[in-house]
Amino acid sequence: MEEDLERLKQRLPLLEYLQQHHWTPCRTGPRQEFVGLCPLHPETRPSFYVNASKNLFYCHGCGQGAT
Numbered sequence: 275m276e277e278d279l280e281r282l283k284q285r286l287p288l289l290e291y292l293q294q295h296h297w298t299p300c301r302t303g304p305r306q307e308f309v310g311l312c313p314l315h316p317e318t319r320p321s322f323y324v325n326a327s328k329n330l331f332y333c334h335g336c337g338q339g340a341t
């Protein structure tokens with residue numbers, strides 16, 4: 275899925291893509307930042323961060339994404 279995510283986010287805002295795949299943030303931070311469960315690996319505590327203004331994501335659990 276990570277390759278698809280990389281490819282698709284070039285065409286579509288990352289957050290929109292994730293929401294189309296039923297990802298919902300557990301909490302919302304300042305400046306368009308969202309935190310939720312990682313779609314790329316199984317986890318129970320949210321460690322997947324999305325920055326919608328920069329169109330970036332990073333998972334602290336599996337290390338996918340850009341810092």
Ligand SMILES: [Zn+2]
Nearest residue numbers: 312315333336
């Ligand atoms: Zn992950």
